[in-house]
Amino acid sequence: MKRIYIICLLLVIIGSARQQAFAGWPIGKYRNIVVPSFNYYTSKDVYNSSGKKVKPAGNSSFTSYAYGLYVGYGITRRLDLIVNVLAPDQNSQYTTAAGTTYQQSFGFGDIQAGLSYALVNFDYKAYFSVQVSGIAPLYKHDDQLLDLGYGVFGSEVKFMYTGSFNKNFLKGCYFNVEAGYRRYFDTQGPNVILYSALLGVPINKKNQVSFEIGGQNSSSSNKSFSQNLSVNRDFAFTKGAVNVGHTFTRRISLFASGFYTFMGRNAGVGYGGALQAVLKI
Amino acid sequence: MQLLRGFKFYVVTVSIILAGCYSAFAQDDKEEEGEVFIEVKPSSKNALFKGDDYIEFKLKVKSTYKGNQDGKLTYNVLSDDFRQLSTNSMPVHLIKNSSETYSVLLPKRIPGFYRVHFMFNLTTYDDTVKRVFGIDPEKIKTTLHKPADFDAFWKGTIDTLKSIKPEFKFTEDKKRSTKEKVVYLCEMKSWEGITIRGWLTVPKGGKNYPVLYRVPGYTIDMKPDYDKEDFAVFTINVRGNGNSRDVIAPDYKQYNLVNIESRDKYIYRGVYMDCLRGVDFIAASASKLRLNPEKIVVEGGSQGGSLAVFVAAMDKRVKLCTFQVPLYADMHDSYAIGSSYPVDTWPTLVFHEYIKKHAGFTKEKLLAVWDYYDPQNFADKVKCKVLMGIGLLDEFCPPRCSFGMFNKFANTSNEYFVVADKAHEVNFTYFTFQYYWLKEDFRMP
Numbered sequence: 001m002k003r004i005y006i007i008c009l010l011l012v013i014i015g016s017a018r019q020q021a022f023a024g025w026p027i028g029k030y031r032n033i034v035v036p037s038f039n040y041y042t043s044k045d046v047y048n049s050s051g052k053k054v055k056p057a058g059n060s061s062f063t064s065y066a067y068g069l070y071v072g073y074g075i076t077r078r079l080d081l082i083v084n085v086l087a088p089d090q091n092s093q094y095t096t097a098a099g100t101t102y103q104q105s106f107g108f109g110d111i112q113a114g115l116s117y118a119l120v121n122f123d124y125k126a127y128f129s130v131q132v133s134g135i136a137p138l139y140k141h142d143d144q145l146l147d148l149g150y151g152v153f154g155s156e157v158k159f160m161y162t163g164s165f166n167k168n169f170l171k172g173c174y175f176n177v178e179a180g181y182r183r184y185f186d187t188q189g190p191n192v193i194l195y196s197a198l199l200g201v202p203i204n205k206k207n208q209v210s211f212e213i214g215g216q217n218s219s220s221s222n223k224s225f226s227q228n229l230s231v232n233r234d235f236a237f238t239k240g241a242v243n244v245g246h247t248f249t250r251r252i253s254l255f256a257s258g259f260y261t262f263m264g265r266n267a268g269v270g271y272g273g274a275l276q277a278v279l280k281i
Numbered sequence: 282m283q284l285l286r287g288f289k290f291y292v293v294t295v296s297i298i299l300a301g302c303y304s305a306f307a308q309d310d311k312e313e314e315g316e317v318f319i320e321v322k323p324s325s326k327n328a329l330f331k332g333d334d335y336i337e338f339k340l341k342v343k344s345t346y347k348g349n350q351d352g353k354l355t356y357n358v359l360s361d362d363f364r365q366l367s368t369n370s371m372p373v374h375l376i377k378n379s380s381e382t383y384s385v386l387l388p389k390r391i392p393g394f395y396r397v398h399f400m401f402n403l404t405t406y407d408d409t410v411k412r413v414f415g416i417d418p419e420k421i422k423t424t425l426h427k428p429a430d431f432d433a434f435w436k437g438t439i440d441t442l443k444s445i446k447p448e449f450k451f452t453e454d455k456k457r458s459t460k461e462k463v464v465y466l467c468e469m470k471s472w473e474g475i476t477i478r479g480w481l482t483v484p485k486g487g488k489n490y491p492v493l494y495r496v497p498g499y500t501i502d503m504k505p506d507y508d509k510e511d512f513a514v515f516t517i518n519v520r521g522n523g524n525s526r527d528v529i530a531p532d533y534k535q536y537n538l539v540n541i542e543s544r545d546k547y548i549y550r551g552v553y554m555d556c557l558r559g560v561d562f563i564a565a566s567a568s569k570l571r572l573n574p575e576k577i578v579v580e581g582g583s584q585g586g587s588l589a590v591f592v593a594a595m596d597k598r599v600k601l602c603t604f605q606v607p608l609y610a611d612m613h614d615s616y617a618i619g620s621s622y623p624v625d626t627w628p629t630l631v632f633h634e635y636i637k638k639h640a641g642f643t644k645e646k647l648l649a650v651w652d653y654y655d656p657q658n659f660a661d662k663v664k665c666k667v668l669m670g671i672g673l674l675d676e677f678c679p680p681r682c683s684f685g686m687f688n689k690f691a692n693t694s695n696e697y698f699v700v701a702d703k704a705h706e707v708n709f710t711y712f713t714f715q716y717y718w719l720k721e722d723f724r725m726p
Contacts, residue, residue, distance in 0.1 A: 249487065250726050
């Protein structure tokens with residue numbers, strides 16, 4: 001019961017780091033942004049192949065405490081360099097006919113690095129951007145340990161539409177809509193479609209709250225489903241998240257979030273939270 | 282007989298009233314017949330073209346008339362000083378309640394700014410839409426008219442200012458301060474010992490704030506500026522403006538005419554010095570008022586544009602300069618263009634009137650004084666980065682003159698922002714960009 005959870009976890013973290021910090025807004029020429037984070041994820045139940053929530057055999061579960069670091073640098077007004085790396089501490093147990101297996105591992109997971117480019121600037125009120133990145137594993141496969149990812153290289157292209165509302169009841173609010181495609185370079189893929197939509201609402205000058213729905217649809221030639229989810233590459237899930245942010249100074253903000261995977265197929269019924277500090281340098 | 286006369290009077294009166302009513306209804310009918318809406322779009326968003334570009338305008342014409350509208354569209358290209366350069370026309374046929382788009386291709390031109398007048402002469406509708414376009418504005422070169430003793434004049438003036446004790450004062454204005462900003466009334470002695478005042482707005486909490494130093498437009502009463510989140514904003518009222526009218530208090534029309542016949546006594550000598558004194562105030566009060574004297578940007582619009590250029594040129598403590606629609610830039614060309622308008626227009630208008638009323642004072646004498654104050658003559662001394670915004674339809678500050686000055690600035694990283702459909706103003710997008718531009722250079726989050 002490992003890999004599928006890991007992938008879900010990675011994407012939840014990778015996907016949310018930028019969104020909570022500044023969504024798809026360009027970082028700005030010569031400016032840096034650093035987002036250290038702590039992320040918690042746990043799951044016991046699963047969504048089966050028909051999307052039904054079921055209890056797996058035995059006392060299967062998965063829990064992760066992940067430390068993340070997201071760094072962005074504004075190369076030009078439109079072009080940003082982004083790097084995202086995770087170090088998860090994962091604990092998994094799953095039950096098969098042979099009995100219950102317990103596994104734990106800690107180390108660097110995948111690193112994602114790439115470029116984000118603002119294709120269209122709508123009078124500085126909204127941006128339509130594309131982000132292209134590569135994914136590389138920072139770990140080696142070990143049969144005795146819980147893998148920290150697929151262990152293969154991948155790439156991702158993502159489009160983002162980000163902006164603020166200037167009229168009516170949503171005045172002052174901001175939004176971010178994303179859709180992307182990720183491909184792992186393995187014979188069985190998987191190929192993943194990513195999506196998310198976020199609405200941010202300022203409570204006052206220092207505080208904000210945002211609501212997000214996002215998920216993935218991962219497809220692979222390997223359609224088999226096992227109670228041991230680690231062998232599954234064909235899955236889908238949708239999560240909902242609430243983020244609360246507080247700005248301490250012009251340079252330092254803190255975000256706390258909670259999420260729940262409310263829909264899925266061959267996926268874990270996961271929930272958790274994250275703490276992120278956004279440091280603008 | 283009297284009864285008959287009375288009856289006649291009654292008939293005539295009723296007839297007049299009825300005729301009046303009919304006429305009014307007929308007028309209403311005519312007015313309700315329809316209208317023509319014309320939308321003009323240059324193929325380049327800001328109506329600036331490269332020399333090799335096709336100069337194209339799309340005219341979307343919508344008619345709400347109940348009948349067809351036939352006629353022609355004539356398009357004349359003129360120089361910015363109203364010399365006719367070319368004329369062409371095309372037929373226009375608008376079916377009732379319809380819209381058509383006409384594409385107008387204009388002949389290539391040498392660097393400069395040009396007027397284009399689109400004249401519609403239709404069955405029951407005549408209208409002219411006026412636009413301006415530019416060709417390679419960065420290649421525009423204007424002539425400098427810099428007196429030989431220009432530098433000596435200003436060095437002497439600044440040395441004299443330095444000899445005047447500034448007597449800086451600032452007091453918090455609690456009524457104007459808000460939950461987020463502290464507002465100070467600032468006071469200092471400037472040229473000729475005159476007291477000038479300004480307003481400083483500093484965010485509460487924190488320290489070392491970059492300073493946005495705002496110099497005033499023509500006779501503008503500068504108020505505390507609360508809008509900039511991450512800056513301390515110092516708005517200064519130069520002599521004769523706002524709360525700096527203790528000694529010099531000319532009215533709006535007279536302001537730029539005060540002592541205009543004397544290079545040494547012209548009001549702008551004191552005004553320019555007031556602006557420099559403002560930088561002295563920022564630098565001297567920085568530590569007490571939580572300001573960063575290493576990050577001063579000077580900003581102004583219209584007359585404030587000229588003042589900003591002067592300050593950036595003469596005080597190296599200023600690290601950035603941004604202005605919009607700079608008045609008086611390249612006074613010789615500006616005066617010539619202003620004098621070519623079919624209707625005499627400010628500011629040339631007030632100079633024309635003054636010359637008319639003052640025998641012996643001529644255009645040449647006026648420009649000879651202005652040669653000491655023309656912001657273009659300070660341009661080569663502006664070493665910091667500059668951002669300029671202009672409106673192409675500006676009659677007060679002709680675009681050719683703004684670019685003539687802009688192209689003389691020393692820094693090669695300067696930027697400009699042109700709004701095609703604005704006159705003596707820029708749009709909100711410019712100010713958003715300006716804010717990002719400031720933060721970018723100061724590496725502000």
